[in-house]
Amino acid sequence: MKRRIENVIENGKVAQYITSQQEHEAFSPWTKTFTHRDHPTVIQVLLESGKDIDVSGHSMPNLIYVTREKSITSPHHYKAGALNTLLRVSALMTNAPIILTLDCDMFSNNPRTPYNVLCYFMDNSIRPKLAYVQFPQCFHGVNKNDIYSSEMQRGFHINPKGMDGLTGPHCMGTGCFFMRRALFGGPSAMLQPEMPQLSPDHVVTNPIRSRHILELANTVAGCNYEFQTNWGEQVCAFLNDTTTEFN
Structure with a gap:
């Protein structure tokens, strides 16, 4: 495996290890000029x-793999930029009303978590005022006395309870179920993107592997899509101009 990885890095391509047409389509955009800071959009439907x-x-x-376009001449806005891209791409492909954000190094320790969330989202008495349901993070292997506050109890367990009476706690970026509609403004003033297919009310009728859908998905995943557009100036569901990676 080590030798194969070194060969790929040296040659700048993985052609000699590709065994199927699907893999070929996924890796074909990768070239020697492809870097983590400068590369085109890659969207591959796996399932x-x-x-x-x-x-x-x-x-x-x-199951869709998405790598948004990045350019050294355009700010990528870290996690907020990635989530905005995923929000647009998913709108074109399924436009599901509920979105889960989950960091790659985290998991739920309760398989019934989605069912518990649906109990809130399907409750008509609170749904109109409910934007998201999130779960606090728990950390394993922390020192018994936690002298460095590595569990971040204040941020994930103490402050959120105190914010319950003040419209709720802020979003923590992971372990959070969003109502897609909530990311487009308040209940009485929805912000409309210029592309109708990105609206939370849009009904998807085309299959996710259709050429039309994939072309649009590549467009909205471009690094300049938010420049001088309604999405970038008004919608921008996840804020970019902050001092943290996500807001």
Whole structure:
């Protein structure tokens, strides 16, 4: 494996290790000029609900790999920029009403978490005023006395409870279920993006592998899409101009 990785780095391509057409499509945009700070958009549908099944014959959920375009001449806005891109791409492909943000190094220790969230989102008495439901982070392997406050109890367990009476705590960036509609303004004043397909009310009718959808997805994942557009100046669901990586 080490030798294969070194060969790929040296040659700038993985052609000799590609074994299927799907893998070829996924890796074809990668060239020697492809860097983590400067590269084109890569969107690859790995699984499509209703078509792909597991070993037991059950339908698999949609699984799409997305790498947004980056350029050394355009700010990428860190995590907020990534989430805005994913919000737009997912709107074109499924436009599901509920969105989960979860860091790659985290997981839920309760398999019924989505069901618990739906209890809130489906409650008509609170749904109109509910934007998101989030779960505090818990850390493993922390020193018994936690002298360095590595568990961040104040940020994840103390402050949120104190903010309950002040419209709720701020979003912590992970372990959070959003109502897509809540990211487009208040209940009485929805902000409309210039592309109707990005609206939370849009109904997706085309399959996610259709050429039209993939072309639009590549467009909205471009590094300059937010420049002088309604999305960049008004919607911008996840704020970019902050001193932290996410807000």
